[in-house]
Structures are given as C-alpha cells and as structure tokens.
Amino acid sequence: MQRRHFLAAGAAAIATPWSALAQSWPDQPVRWVVPYPAGGGTDVIARALAEALRPSLGQQVVVDNRPGAATNIGGDLVAHAKPDGYTVLSADNAILAFNEHLFGKLPFSPEKDFSYLGAIGRFPLALVVHPSFPAKTVQEFIAYAKANPGKVNYGSPGNGSPHHLAMELFKNRTGTFITHIPYRGMAPALQDVMGGQVPCMFLDLAGGLSVMQSGKVRVLAIGSAQRAPALPNVPTLAESGVRDTEVFAFQGVLGPAGLPEAIVSRFNGELNKALASPDVRKRAADFGMEVLPGTPAQFKAMARAEAKRWGPIIQAAGVKLD
Structure with missing residues (x-):
C-alpha cells in the first residue's frame, strides 16, 4: 500500500510541471516561419491560422517569411531553433517528403530533427x-x-x-x-x-x-482520390484511367525536435480548433483545400508515408537539386 502511494505521489509530481508548462505557454509571441515569399497560398493560410490562434494562445503569432533553397533555409532555421515552443514552421511536401530524395545532403533530418505538431490540409x-x-x-x-x-x-x-x-x-x-x-x-x-x-x-x-x-x-x-467539391464535373485521374497517381500538395506545422509533450499537445489542440474556425474554413474552401485536423502522430505517419512513396519516383526520374 505504501509503495502504491509512493508511486502515485511520484507520478503526480512529474505530471504537475508538464500541466503547468502547458498552461503557462506561451508567455511571449510565437514566430511562425513560412519558407516561401509573402502572398502565396502557404503564406495566406499561415496568416489566417496565426490570426485564429491568437485569441486562444493569448499571444501574437508572427509570420516570418524565409524563402529559399527549396524551403531548406526555413527548415534549417526551425530545426536548429531552441525547443521552447516559440518557433514553428509551415512545412509542405518539400521538407516533409521530397528534399531528402532531391538533395544529397540536407542540413536536417525530416524524421529526427523536428517535432510534428499537426497537419493543416492538402491541395x-x-x-x-x-x-x-x-x-x-x-x-x-x-x-x-x-x-x-x-x-x-x-x-x-x-x-x-x-x-x-x-x-x-x-x-x-x-x-x-x-x-x-x-x-x-x-x-x-x-x-x-x-x-x-x-x-x-x-x-x-x-x-x-x-x-x-x-x-x-x-x-x-x-489528382485526388475523390472529385474536388470546387470542381465537381472534373473527373479524377483514376476515373480517367490513370491509376495510382494521387497527387497533392500538403501542409502541416513542425517545431524543433525535443519540444515538451505538453506544448506539442497544446499546440495541436489549438491548431485543430483554428482549422474549424469559420474564417479558416472559408479561406480553405476558396483555395480548394481539404483541412486535415488530427494528431501529431497521424501527421507524421502521413508525411513519412509520402516520403516513402515519392522516393522511387524521384529516383526513376533522375531529379536532383544539388
């Protein structure tokens, strides 16, 4: 009985700081790195989400455009940022699935150097x-x-x-x-x-x-599995006789590896709420984007599956960027 009480007390002592961390974060503005110039689809969606997140986080979410090197400049910045929850990244196919096959050497590992915070959607x-x-x-x-x-x-x-x-x-x-x-x-x-x-x-x-x-x-x-609601009369590639050719651009949010689980969970929850907001839903519909709320684990599994799917295609095409 004493041992059970001791273990329970120990677990509570461990859990309390994590809970407190989730409640106290953020206590300063969050920087949202977009690895593209301002004005594009990725930038517009990031700014809509930043605005939707501000009330629930209680802090400004400031978009920082860092284009260049096929998104590797922005990716490198966030991969090597302090893992405190104050620097996050809009990541798409490039960082998540393509670049590890397109470049002989990357300044980061997509699998090991990031915390996966949640998917945004796919176009x-x-x-x-x-x-x-x-x-x-x-x-x-x-x-x-x-x-x-x-x-x-x-x-x-x-x-x-x-x-x-x-x-x-x-x-x-x-x-x-x-x-x-x-x-x-x-x-x-x-x-x-x-x-x-x-x-x-x-x-x-x-x-x-x-x-x-x-x-x-x-x-x-x-190139989607089903017809797009915005273009209901346009057939899919599969309907047109071309199988196994689902093609889309997808986005999610990454942080540096080692982010405390409490921050990952809090950010993911707030991101999913933001994706459900009327303004973000409208912007997504205007872009023909399917929003993808879900868990960090689901986002990472999707990203790694896409990386595995595209590796042989990139290799067969002989595409290299360095």
Missing part, C-alpha cells in the same frame, strides 16, 4: 492544358503525347516542386515522354500556360482554382 493538383490544345480528355492527352514524343512541353514552378514531380509520376504511369520547362515560381509558369507558350502543367487548386473556373485553362482531371 489537389489538376492536369490542365491551354484551351487550344487538341486533347479534351486525359486519354486524348496521353494519345497525343505518345504520338508526339518529346514535342509536348509542360511547365512547373521549378525543379522538385510538387507540380514538377506530379507530371513525372504521370509520365511514369502512362509511358509518355513530355518535356519539362521549369520556371522561377508559379506565376510565370501559369502565365505561359494561359498564354499558350507552354501547353500544359499540373496546377494546384490553391494557386489556380479561379483560373480553372474562369476557363482560361482546360482542366482534364484532378
């Missing part, structure tokens, strides 16, 4: 063509590409982007030879597809939904 990617392109369906597109090997170009925001790798996966699954034209960002790539200088690309709903709905590009298929 399906869609195969789009200029309205003058002769193909009106995915199967017509495949037939045209096979009849003109190497003569069909596709644009992307840059080497190693989800849009680039989505087309490499599509080529792998369909046996087509389509030539990559990398741009420095989404805007110039999309501008040239709308202008007809480049006939096609994979375009994410976050950056291109309004363009798709306006008819400035023709949407052949969506």
Whole structure:
C-alpha cells in the first residue's frame, strides 16, 4: 500500500510541471516561419491560422517569411531553433517528403530533427492544358503525347516542386515522354500556360482554382482520390484511367525536435480548433483545400508515408537539386 502511494505521489509530481508548462505557454509571441515569399497560398493560410490562434494562445503569432533553397533555409532555421515552443514552421511536401530524395545532403533530418505538431490540409493538383490544345480528355492527352514524343512541353514552378514531380509520376504511369520547362515560381509558369507558350502543367487548386473556373485553362482531371467539391464535373485521374497517381500538395506545422509533450499537445489542440474556425474554413474552401485536423502522430505517419512513396519516383526520374 505504501509503495502504491509512493508511486502515485511520484507520478503526480512529474505530471504537475508538464500541466503547468502547458498552461503557462506561451508567455511571449510565437514566430511562425513560412519558407516561401509573402502572398502565396502557404503564406495566406499561415496568416489566417496565426490570426485564429491568437485569441486562444493569448499571444501574437508572427509570420516570418524565409524563402529559399527549396524551403531548406526555413527548415534549417526551425530545426536548429531552441525547443521552447516559440518557433514553428509551415512545412509542405518539400521538407516533409521530397528534399531528402532531391538533395544529397540536407542540413536536417525530416524524421529526427523536428517535432510534428499537426497537419493543416492538402491541395489537389489538376492536369490542365491551354484551351487550344487538341486533347479534351486525359486519354486524348496521353494519345497525343505518345504520338508526339518529346514535342509536348509542360511547365512547373521549378525543379522538385510538387507540380514538377506530379507530371513525372504521370509520365511514369502512362509511358509518355513530355518535356519539362521549369520556371522561377508559379506565376510565370501559369502565365505561359494561359498564354499558350507552354501547353500544359499540373496546377494546384490553391494557386489556380479561379483560373480553372474562369476557363482560361482546360482542366482534364484532378489528382485526388475523390472529385474536388470546387470542381465537381472534373473527373479524377483514376476515373480517367490513370491509376495510382494521387497527387497533392500538403501542409502541416513542425517545431524543433525535443519540444515538451505538453506544448506539442497544446499546440495541436489549438491548431485543430483554428482549422474549424469559420474564417479558416472559408479561406480553405476558396483555395480548394481539404483541412486535415488530427494528431501529431497521424501527421507524421502521413508525411513519412509520402516520403516513402515519392522516393522511387524521384529516383526513376533522375531529379536532383544539388
């Protein structure tokens, strides 16, 4: 009996500081690092979440844009930050799944150097063509590409982007030879597809939904498992006969490794509440984003599964960024 009382008292003594830590954090502003320039989809969502988190955290959440090196600059900053809960990171496919395969050496390990705080959501990617392109369906597109090997170009925001790798996966699954034209960002790539200088690309709903709905590009298929609510008449790639080609850009929040579990749990709970707020829901719908509330463990499992899925595709395509 005495031993049970001793163990119970010890457990309470251990639990109390953790509970107190969760209640006292944060007592100063939280820096939210976005590894992209201001104004893009990742930045807009981060700012909406930062605003939604402010009342419940009782502190400002300040967005700090740190673009460059395929998001590795922002990732490196957060991976080596003090694990006190005051520096977090918007992370997407690049840090979570791609870069470990694209770079021979990274300044951090995606699996070991971060605390996974929670998923935000995912944006399906869609195969789009200029309205003058002769193909009106995915199967017509495949037939045209096979009849003109190497003569069909596709644009992307840059080497190693989800849009680039989505087309490499599509080529792998369909046996087509389509030539990559990398741009420095989404805007110039999309501008040239709308202008007809480049006939096609994979375009994410976050950056291109309004363009798709306006008819400035023709949407052949969506790369999600189900049809997108924002584009209900557009078939999925699977419905179009291209299996195992689910392609999307996804986002979540990371902190440096070693964050106290109490802070991880508190942040995750507040993030899930923020994802349910009307303003964030509206912005997500405007971007065609599916929000993904859940636990840190679920987020990490999804990220590691995506890293495993994309490794062979990147290797087969021979894509390297260093």
